Amino acid sequence: MGILDFLKARPKNTANIAKERLRIIVSQERSSRGSPDYLPLLRTELLAVIRKYVHVELDAINIQVERDGEHEVLELSVALPEHKPGATG
Amino acid sequence: MTETIVVTSGKGGVGKTTTSASLATGLAMQGKKVAVIDFDVGLRNLDLIMGCERRVVYDFVNVIHQEATLKQSLIRDKRHDNLYVLAASQTRDKEALTQDGVGRVLDELKADGFDYIVCDSPAGIEKGAFLAMYFADRALVVVNPEVSSVRDSDRILGLLSSKTRHAESGKGGVPAHLLLTRYNPERVGSGQMLSIGDVEEVLGLPVLGVIPEHDSVLSASNQGVPVILDATSNAGQAYVDAIARLLGEERPMRFTEAAKKGLFKRMFGS
Numbered sequence A: 001m002g003i004l005d006f007l008k009a010r011p012k013n014t015a016n017i018a019k020e021r022l023r024i025i026v027s028q029e030r031s032s033r034g035s036p037d038y039l040p041l042l043r044t045e046l047l048a049v050i051r052k053y054v055h056v057e058l059d060a061i062n063i064q065v066e067r068d069g070e071h072e073v074l075e076l077s078v079a080l081p082e083h084k085p086g087a088t089g
Numbered sequence B: 001m002t003e004t005i006v007v008t009s010g011k012g013g014v015g016k017t018t019t020s021a022s023l024a025t026g027l028a029m030q031g032k033k034v035a036v037i038d039f040d041v042g043l044r045n046l047d048l049i050m051g052c053e054r055r056v057v058y059d060f061v062n063v064i065h066q067e068a069t070l071k072q073s074l075i076r077d078k079r080h081d082n083l084y085v086l087a088a089s090q091t092r093d094k095e096a097l098t099q100d101g102v103g104r105v106l107d108e109l110k111a112d113g114f115d116y117i118v119c120d121s122p123a124g125i126e127k128g129a130f131l132a133m134y135f136a137d138r139a140l141v142v143v144n145p146e147v148s149s150v151r152d153s154d155r156i157l158g159l160l161s162s163k164t165r166h167a168e169s170g171k172g173g174v175p176a177h178l179l180l181t182r183y184n185p186e187r188v189g190s191g192q193m194l195s196i197g198d199v200e201e202v203l204g205l206p207v208l209g210v211i212p213e214h215d216s217v218l219s220a221s222n223q224g225v226p227v228i229l230d231a232t233s234n235a236g237q238a239y240v241d242a243i244a245r246l247l248g249e250e251r252p253m254r255f256t257e258a259a260k261k262g263l264f265k266r267m268f269g270s
């Protein structure tokens, strides 16, 4: 065993991974809190439609209801994968 | 003035009952008149941790269903005259709790001049957990430095800010404090466990206290003595500090740093 092996043998920093995953899921769950019950289903159905044309992951779709004065606005954004010229669904 | 404090978490087994027992005992040690209520109907445990399991005659559900009076059902602590335990029923299910009934019992405790009512919530977000938090003036959210516990506590924070009497009466959500328990500074140091700062950042709330993971908690529960009464226990002392902060005192955090290791230990393992 080399003299520096103890450095490599250190366990991986999994706490950072945990924190990053939590940051994302907690903010997602907070933004959907108190919003209509149909949102998760709407999100899944929209995803199915979008996937007919482009392949996106579930977390590429961000959907939320925001209050804008008198109105409620359903806000939807889809992060598309990097554009490949000529590729069609 | 009575203050009702719920000890809750969402996730099970994170240390709610351990915390409720030490919180109630700690407040009683400050001379306050305290009642601690087990809301975990069907899975009574607080009586064991408080060491009064053989003195349970009537329970919370009996009082709610008017099968016994509150006076008959409150168990006086052996160590503190001003501390009382109200046990959960072991034979009924959580549907035996009703919102009106719980409200009536809490009102009666208030009329009896209790300073604090500590509500030990069951895990989950169903009826028992809902009723334990519904009437609360303050909440202690027990969280472990672990992904599912952190996520669940955020969920609970959401419920505290919407599904409580406090929120419904337009006063905003129940003021909540985070209590980080089963903390292991060595594992945090080696990047194996979420740190205090990580949990605060994800949940967006400061941590009121940090209770280290320690064997003394198990030996305290073995003996039916709340760990706060063990003056040699780091976990017990951390509870003393956390309660002082809850009552408005400022105290530095203790037991949150890993013991310094020599080079030899670092090279050849812990």
Ligand SMILES: Nc1ncnc2c1ncn2[C@@H]1O[C@H](COP(=O)(O)OP(=O)(O)OP(=O)(O)O)[C@@H](O)[C@H]1O
Pocket: B009, B011, B012, B013, B014, B015, B016, B017, B018, B019, B040, B121, B122, B123, B181, B182, B183, B211, B212, B213, B214, B215, B217, B218, B221, B235
């Ligand atoms: N700081 C600690 N160090 C070591 N062990 C602990 C600590 N806190 C709690 N425990 C242990 O964790 C276990 C669960 O604790 P406890 O019963 O208080 O959790 P709980 O949240 O009330 O569980 P439930 O959700 O089932 O009601 C017990 O065995 C207890 O001894």
Ligand SMILES: [Mg+2]
Pocket: B016, B017, B018, B040, B045, B121, B122
């Ligand atoms: Mg419990």
